[in-house]
Amino acid sequence: MKKALITGITGQDGTYLSELLLRKGYEVHGVNRRQLSANIAQNDTRCIAASSSNIHLHYGDLTDSMNITSIIQKVAPDEIYNLGAMSRVKVSFEMPEHAANADAIGMLRILEAVRLLGLQKKTRIYQASSSELYGKALETPQSETTPFYPRSPYAVAKLYAYWIAVNYREAYGMYACNGILFNHESPLRGEMFVSRKITLGISAIITGQQECLYMGNLNAKRDWGHAKDYVEAMWLILQQPEPEDFVIATGETTSIRDFIKIGFDVLGIKIEFRGEDENEIGYIKACSNPNYQLPIDKAVIKVDPAYYRPTEVDMMQGNSTKARQKLNWTPKYNVRQLAEEMVLADIRFKLNMTDNKKSHFAG
Ligand code: NAP
Ligand code: GDP
Numbered sequence: 001m002k003k004a005l006i007t008g009i010t011g012q013d014g015t016y017l018s019e020l021l022l023r024k025g026y027e028v029h030g031v032n033r034r035q036l037s038a039n040i041a042q043n044d045t046r047c048i049a050a051s052s053s054n055i056h057l058h059y060g061d062l063t064d065s066m067n068i069t070s071i072i073q074k075v076a077p078d079e080i081y082n083l084g085a086m087s088r089v090k091v092s093f094e095m096p097e098h099a100a101n102a103d104a105i106g107m108l109r110i111l112e113a114v115r116l117l118g119l120q121k122k123t124r125i126y127q128a129s130s131s132e133l134y135g136k137a138l139e140t141p142q143s144e145t146t147p148f149y150p151r152s153p154y155a156v157a158k159l160y161a162y163w164i165a166v167n168y169r170e171a172y173g174m175y176a177c178n179g180i181l182f183n184h185e186s187p188l189r190g191e192m193f194v195s196r197k198i199t200l201g202i203s204a205i206i207t208g209q210q211e212c213l214y215m216g217n218l219n220a221k222r223d224w225g226h227a228k229d230y231v232e233a234m235w236l237i238l239q240q241p242e243p244e245d246f247v248i249a250t251g252e253t254t255s256i257r258d259f260i261k262i263g264f265d266v267l268g269i270k271i272e273f274r275g276e277d278e279n280e281i282g283y284i285k286a287c288s289n290p291n292y293q294l295p296i297d298k299a300v301i302k303v304d305p306a307y308y309r310p311t312e313v314d315m316m317q318g319n320s321t322k323a324r325q326k327l328n329w330t331p332k333y334n335v336r337q338l339a340e341e342m343v344l345a346d347i348r349f350k351l352n353m354t355d356n357k358k359s360h361f362a363g
Contacts, residue, residue, distance in 0.1 A: 100153065137315065
């Protein structure tokens, strides 16, 4: 039985990856920095993962070298997936030193632990690199050969992690790889990322719990895929005969404005945007779904410049030809299927919340 160690196991990708590895018969170990009960209660997937006897959680933090070394020594994993990170780009402007400590030096701590413990022939290491490395992109679409131009403390920290993985591979012959993953989402996506903020907002609006959703830059474009497809790629990257870096992306790019439109459209609701910049507003234009009573011309989307970033990544579009050819990887979800799954999951979530509240107050 192969052993995998996942940092960031409580996150979106950690959850899907642990499910995938359990299905493949792995013994899964995870680095967890908090009491899990609150997270487990959030969704079924985490319950399944946490209730398996093949999953073992270790208290730890990527900012603590001795702790990381001792977990790696105890587990002696065949594969390490370094998914742990301070992952929110906007917050990294407020906590740049913490982002560097966890996201950059965290990877160094893992590589050094594996090397000093003499595990470099046994342990393969995956680094969760990001399309944010391309930032102010110097070419479109972005591939493994596109130069990097990071635009946030998060991305600069991830740049260090990318290169230290490459350096340990070249210097010590370690099996260390970067998956340069473009944005990937799911019903488990953190609530402050734009896709989930939108699908939660749509659900709150159509269930009458919220009047209007305030957004930042509607013009930004992202190449969005589904996290389930992307964790499959992580696993494939560590199964290759030689360690290499791969871009993982759908190749399709969509603006924030269009993601909002798609999110409403899957429910039979059309949105029209009027105005510009801070004054742009999204109105209900038509509603063919008898379940929702939404007045035509109701303003449901507005812009709040508080959500703008000091430096923005305007457009991401990935070229994953290498992964498609060498890993035989193809995404199963397109952006509409992704948005539909997220919106429907969030509507169920919002309606359950209301039911729970009602029964709580009734009780
Ligand atoms: P996520 O849901 O935000 O999960 C991040 C995980 O990292 C959580 O389990 C979090 O633990 C953990 N963590 C944070 N700080 C830590 C620390 N100091 N020590 C140990 N663990 C720590 O992120 P995700 O979407 O699953 O993404 C997984 C990884 O891929 C991240 O490294 C992210 O930067 C990278 N990435 C993501 C995308 C994407 O679109 N999702 C794209 C490219 C790269 P808590 O639960 O305790 O907070
Ligand atoms: P990122 O690509 O890792 O920064 O992922 P996010 O989901 O946080 O943001 C994607 C894009 O959406 C960025 O260009 C943001 O500026 C843009 N955006 C527009 N409005 C919002 C918002 O209200 N929240 C977030 N998180 N991003 C927004």
